[in-house]
Amino acid sequence: MTYMHIGKDFTPPDVEGKVTGAARYAEDFKKDGMVFARLLGSPIPAGRVVNIDASAALAIPGVLGIFTADDLPPAPPPANPALAKEWVTYIGQPILAVAAESDALAEEALSKIVVEYQRRPFVVDPLDTLTEGGPDPYPSGNTLIRNAGEAAAGTTASGTDVGRIKWSIDQVAAFRAGREPVDAQFGDEWSYGDVAARFAECSTIIEEPFVTIGQPHHSLESRTGMAYWENGKCYFHGSLQSHTVGHDALSAMLEIDPANLVFINENTGGGFGSKIFPYPMMAVTGKFARKLNRPVQLRITRAEEFYIGSARSGMQGWIKIGLKDDGRVGAVDVAIVNDAGSGGGGSASSSAEHISIMFQPEAMRFRGLAMYTNTTPRGAQRGPGQNEMAAVLAPMIDKAANLAGVDRVAMRRLNAPRMDGKIGGRQGGISSSYMPEAIDKAAQMFNWDQKKALPRQISATKVRGIGVGQGFHTAGANGYDGLIRIASDGTIYLHTGVGNLGTYSYAGVLRAAAETLQCSWDNCVVVHGHGDLNLPHSTYQGGSNTMFTETRSSHVAALDVIQKLKEIAASEFGGSADDYSIGGERVFLTSNESKGMSYGEAAQKAIEMGGKYSGMEYPDDIHRTTVRSVQAMQGTGLIGVAKDTLPRSGAVPGMAIAFVEIELDKETGKFDIVDYTAVAECGTVVHPKGLRQAMNGGGIWGFGMAAYERHVYDPQNGLPANVGLYQSKPPTYLDVPVQMNVAGNDMPDPQSPVGARGIGEARSGLCSCCTDECDCRCA
Amino acid sequence: MNPKLTRRRFIKGVIASGAAAASSTLWYSASGADRPAGAVERLLSLNVNGQVRRVDVAPQETLAHTLRYKLGLTGTKLGCNRGECGACTVLADDVNIYACSTLTHEVKDRAVVTVEGLRAADGTLHPVQAAFIEELSPACGFCTAGQVMSAVALLKANPKPTREEARQAMSGNVCRCGAYDHYLNGVMRASGQLS
Amino acid sequence: MDIIRYRHNVWGEEVIQGVSWDLLWVVAVTAFLLLAAHAIFMAALAKKKARPSSEGKRVNRHDAIDRAFHWIMAGSVLILIFTGISPIVGIRISWLNIHWIAGLTLTFVVIFHTIRALFWQDFKAMLLGPNDFKEPFDENIKPGKYSFEQKGMHWAMTVLVIAVIATGVTLFTHIDSPWWERPSVENEGTLGIFFLLHGTATLALIAFTAIHIYFALRPEKRFYTRSMVSGWISESEMKENHDPSKWKAE
C-alpha cells in the first residue's frame, strides 16, 4: 500500500529543542517563590520509624517544613509508600521530605533531623525468605498474593496483599541446585495440554537452572518534579512516560478533582517502564506544595533515583524443554521465583508467556512465585519478564537444537508463531505474526549460513561466537480517544495525550491521522505535553503500546473529522455525506470536484453550525479527560473526536529476532560485538528512524542486561553496592557495536488501520545468545 | 525570549545570591579567623557563550550549578552530578569537560560554551545540531546537550574523524536510551562524511 | 576531649568505636609528671640510705626460666605497646603482624607462667595479705620475697595483661590470620566495646609499664633489676630489704 506519511521519515517537532537545549524537562522549570524539597532515606533495610525529631532542622532560618508519612493516606504493604513509617523495607527508602529556600539549605536541614528506628530482620535473597525459618521482608509475610481488593488511596497497586509461602530446606536446596522443587507451593500457575504425555513423545529433553539479575532503570533524568497551586488548581511539572492516562490517578493521589489538575510534561528523560504511571513520590511534591502554599521542587538525586526509580525483577528458575524428532517443541515445564523487591509484582508469568509464543509448545506448565526482599521496589522494565526469559532461553534452545541435530535458526523458525499462533495458559490468539518471514529476513541480512561456516578460532586467544535470540512483548490495546481540531485557517491540530518518552511515537501515531485526512504534514500541528492544551485520553506509553493503540485512535478521530467534513459539505452543496470525498485538504462532491470547500472553510462552517461539528456536542463514550478538552475547545473549529471501538481480538505481539556476532578473548573474558542485526516483526513500519531508535536502544539494553548491569546487595547488611551510575554500568559507546543493523519486517497487522504494532520492548537480551557459543562469563 | 526579562532575572539572581554570600561570609569570619588570606573573590566575570557575564559565585560552586541556576542556561543537564554520565558536558576553551565536576572559579579565565551558545549569529544551527536533527540522533534527549558538546569538541580538534575515532571521542557521554549509533551517524554527517 | 569514640555503624546507629586516643597523651603526661615528681622528691627530700653491698654471698632470687619468662613478657609488652600506638601517633610501619605475633607470644608465656607459678613456685609469696598493707607505713616491717609495691605492681600488671590478652585475642579473631579468614561482624557495637576495653587496658598498661620501668631503673632498686638478669641478689641486699624469716631463700 502506498502511503503519504506512513513509512516515511519526518522530523518530530521536539527534536530541535533537544539539540539546542531549549527543550525543557521537569527540573528546568522555575516558579516565583519556589522552594526546594529533599528526601531523607532510610539507613536500615527493615524496620519501622519510632520517632522523628526535626526541631533542630526547623530552627534553621529558611527551612520551611517537613512532610512525613503522616501527611499521606496510609499505604499498607505491599503498596509502595511514597514515605515509609510502619513498614520500612529497604535501605534508601524515603522517610520524609524537608523543604527550604535553597537546595543546599534543605540538605543541611536533612543532616539535622534525627530519626529513631526500630530494626527488624531483613533478607535480600528471595530464596532465603522462601526457606522455612528464613526472615520475612514484611512483618506479615514474604510474597505477593493477588486478591480482588481495591488499591489503597494514593497508590496505584490494586488487588494485592502480602502472604507467606515457605519451602522446606530440601526443596530450596533442590531448586538452588537446578532441580525441580518437588511438591513446592507456588503463587501463580497455569498450564495447557498434557505436559507429561507430550514430554513422553520428546526425543530430546534438557533440564536447566537459570538465574537473571535485577537491574535499576536509572533513567538519565531523575524523577524530580515541581508543583504549585493557583486558584485551587494544581500545576504539576513532572516526568512521566505517559501523559493523560495518568491524569486521574495523579488527581486521586493529590485528592483533587481531575479538572483541577494541570499536568505539564513536554519531555521526559527516559523511563524504560519506571515512569509509565504516576509514581508515589508525586503525591509528596503536590501535597507538600499545598501544605506550604509555595511552589515546591522535590529534587531527586542520582542516588535516590536508584532507590526509588524502580528496577527489573531478577529471577531464579528451573526449566525443562522437550523437543520432538522433527525439532518441534513438544513440552515445556518452567518454575520461576522472582525477586519482587519491596512491593514489586514480579513478572514470571510474562516470562512464561514469552516461551509459549516464541516456541508454540504443544503443552506447557508454568509455576511462579514473586518473593519480596528488602531491596528496592521492582517494576516494569523494557520487556519485563520476556526479555530476561529471552536471555535465559537463547542458550538453552541452542543446546536443545544442537542435541537434536537441528540448525539453531531453523529450529526457531520451525517453532515460530504464525498467523494462528497462540499465547499463554489460555492459549488465546494473536493479531498477526509473520515471524518465520522475519527470521528469514534477519538471517539473510546477517548471512547466517555463511557465518555459521566461519572458523570459530580467530586467533590464538580469540574465538568467534554467533548467536540468535528472539524478543516479544504484547504491544497494543484499544479503547482510547482521538481528538483533532481544524481551525478556520485550515491548520490541523492533532491532539495527543501520549507522553513524550523520546521514541517520537507521540508524533508518529498522529501521522496515521494525517494519512487518513490526506493532508500535508506541514499543515499539521502536534499538540501535546501540557494539560492546558486540551489533550484526549490516550493510552499509556509503555509496553510498546503506543503504535498499535494510538494509530487506531488517531484514525477514528480522523474518520470522525472526515464524516463531519462531508456532512458540512453536504449541508452546503446538497446531497448526502456519502456523495462527498476528500483530497488535497478539500472536501468535495465526488462527482464534481469543483463543488467543495477547503478544510479551513469547512472549519469556519463548523463553528457556525455548532453542535457536534464544533464540539458543542460530543459522543457519550469518550473519557472524561477528553470531554473536558472538547468542552474547552467548543466553537473554535471543526472538532473530530472519537473513541476507538474498532474490532480487536487476541494479543498484539511486538516481536523481534536478532543475530549477534562477537569476538571473545578467552584470556580476559572481554568481548567485542562485531555484528548486531535485528528485524522487528511489528507490522507496518510507521517511522523508520524511530523504529531504528527503538530497536537499537533495546539491543543496547540487552547488552547491558547480559553483560554489565546488575543489582548487587550485601546480604550481611542489606546495602546495595551499585547505587551510582558508574557502579551500575550502563553500556557506553565502547561497549556496543560501532554500527548496528536493524530493519522492520513491514508486514501489516490487520487490526491496525495502518498495520502497525509497537516495538519499544521486544528484543533485549539478545547478546546472551552468544553465551553458549563461547562459554563467556557475560551472564 | 525577551532579553530584558532575562537581564532582570539575572540581576535578581545576583541580589539573591549576594544575600546568601553575605550570610556565609559572616559564618566564615566567625569560624575561620585563622584562615590564610587570599581566598577567592566571589564576584566573577565569566565568559559564557561569547558574552562576559558578571556573576556571584560561591567558592565551592560547580560550573553546572552556575550555568543552570544562576545564568538560567538549563540546556546543560545534570544526569548524575558525579562525572559519570556526561549530560553536563560543556566546552572550556574548546575542550569538553564535565560541568558538574568543575568549579566555576576554575574556568574564570576560560571561554565557556554551552549548548545554547552554538547557533551562529544569524540563528543558523551548528552543523552538529543540524546533523543530529537529520539523523534523529536524540531519543529522550536528556543526554543530547552533552553529546552535542562532545561532538563539537571533536570536530574542532578533528574535522574528519573516522567512525572509530568519533566513538572514542564521544565515549564520555552515556545515552541510557542507547542511541549511540544515531549520534555517531550525526557526527559523521556533521563532518560531511555521510549524506 | 573525649573519653570514648563513637561512630555510626553500617545502619547509621551510634555505637562505641573504642577509647579516645586523646587519653594516650593524658596517660603519657600524667605518668611522666608523677614519676618526675617522685624522682625530684627522692632526690631532694627522701633520706639517703647507704646502699647495701652487692658483694658477698649471693642469694638466688629468680630461676633462669622465670627470668626468661619475664623478659619475654617484657619484650612482648613493649613491642605490643610500640606497634599498637605507632599508627595512632603516625609512625608508619607494618605493625599488625608484629603486634599479633607479639600478642600470641605474650599469651603463651603468660599461660606457662601462670601454670608454673601455681604448681611449681611459691605462689603464696605473691599473694597480698592484710599484713602487706601495713608494710609501707611501718619501717620495721620488712617483706618476704616480694615487697608490697612489687606485689602490687605484679597484680596490677597481671590484671591488665590478662585484660589486654583477653580483648586482644577477641580482636585477633576478627582479622585474617594464617588459621582463619575474617568473619562477618554481627554487631559493631560489641566489637567496639572490645576495642574500648582493649584500649583502656592498654592505656593503663602503658602507665604501669612506665612506672615499672622507672622503678627498675632507680638506683636503690637496681639490684632487683640485676636479679632479673642474673638471678641473684647479695645477702646484704636481702637483709636490708627483706625479712629472711618470711623468705626462705635457697
Next chain:
Amino acid sequence: MSSHDNMPEMSLYQPVRVEDAIGIASQFAERGWLVGGGQDTYGWLKDRAKTADALIDLKGIESMRGIKETADGIEIGALVTLTEITRNALIKERYSLLAQAAGRVASPQIRNVGTLAGNVSQDVRCWYYRRGLNCYRAGGNLCYADTPEGMNREHAIFNASRCVAVTPSDTGPALVALEAQMVIQNASGQRVVPAEEFFVGPNVDIRHTTVLRPGDILTAVRIPAKWANAQFYFEKVADRNVWDFALVSISAAMRVNNGVIEDSRIMVGAVQATPRRLTSVEQAIRGKPRNESTANGLGNLASSDANPLNYNHFKMPLMDNLVKRAVRGQA
C-alpha cells in the same frame, strides 16, 4: 541517610606559586584539600563522605605544568593532564607505556582535566568505603568487604592488611615500571621518592594510599632514560571500556636484545592496594627469549601466592593471562 548533591560550603584558594600553595596547605593541614583536576574530589565532598575546610586549586601554578626533557629522561609537571600525556610526542615516542595507560583512564572528559598527580594520588574505589561507612580506611574498626559474604569482586588478592581495597590508578603501575621518581615539595624543602615507594599499603598506613602528607605537594614526575624506548606492554581489563576501573591491569617494560629479555619491570594494577611488582616473573624471564613458550612457561607463577576473597578468584587467572601476554608481547 540523606543523599547529598551540593558541594559543602568551603573556601577556595587559587595560588599561582608552589610556595604559596605549600603555605596554605600547611596551615590547613588535614582540613585542606589539594585540587588538580578535581575528578576524585567533588564526589567525596558532595557525598559528605569526606570533608575539608578549604580547597586549594593548584591549576594556576605554571611551574607544575609542562613536559620537558632533562639530562636523564623527562620531567612531567604534576598538573599535566592525562589527555596531554596521551598526545605528547616525546612520551608517545619513548614511554608509550605511560601514554597508553593514561589513555585508558575513565572517560575523555575526565582525561581532559584529570592530572597525572591526581591519577596517582586518587583514593581507592572500595564501594563500602566510598559509601562513607566507618571502615578501617575511614578510621573505623572493621572491613565490610573482607568477610565471607562481603561483595568483594573488585577487591585485593594480595597483601591485604585489614583493608582489602586495591589501587585504582592506571598510570601508577606504569610509572613504577618506568622507575619514575616523584618530586614532592613541602615547607621544609623538596624530596624525591621512587614511584615504588610512593604508594603505601594498608599494612603501613591504612588511611592513605601514598606517602603524601598534609603540606606535601607532588609537583612533578621524573622518568629516567633507563626504560626509554624499551619494549612495553599495557593492558587494562575492566567491565566497561569507559569509566570503569581496572579489574586487573598490566604495565610491563622490557629490554630485549636479540630477542632475549635482558631486564624487565612487570607491574600489575588493581590486585592490591599498591601497584604490584612481579619480581618472580622478572627473574623467571631474564635471559629468556620474548616469546610464547617463555610466556607459557610461567604458568600461574604470578598469582601463585594470591589470597583471593570470595568473589575475586577470577583475578588470578586473569592476572596470569595478562602476564603471559606481556611476556609474549601480544594480546
